[in-house]
Amino acid sequence: MFGAGETETVVAIRPPLRDQYGDPVPGSGVETPIAGCLFAPGPSAEMLNGATQVDTDGTVYAPVGADIEPTDKLRIRGDVYEVVGRPRRWDSVGLEIVVRLVTG
Incomplete structure (x- = not known):
């Protein structure tokens, strides 16, 4: 496992599959808890175009065998x-x- 520190459980949120009409397939989206992760918070940036949007970056270090895809979201x-x-x-x-x- 990467580095040291306090581990935590991160939840991987896999989006649902879509049918030929673009509708979500019932029961195909799944949330999977992944124990033993480390989270390193990163910098934030405010958008200066009059909006109130803030982007915050970070890095998650997950154990061997964690199933994370680029299309997933992480809680x-x-x-x-x-x-x-x-x-x-x-x-x-x-x-x-x-x-x-x-x-x-």
Whole structure:
């Protein structure tokens, strides 16, 4: 596992599959708790175009075997973050996942 610190459980939110009409397939979306993760909060940036939007970045370090896809969202400490890009897989260590929270 990456580094040291206090581990926590992150919930991976997999979006539902879509049928040929673009409608969600019932029962296909799933939430999976992933124990043993580390979360490193990152910087925030305010949009200066008159909006009240704030983007906050972070990194999640998940254990080997965690199933995270670029289309998933992660619930971390009560907030739902989007996965940014493809998670980096370190074969014997785990996953490194960049996440972003957009509020406002």
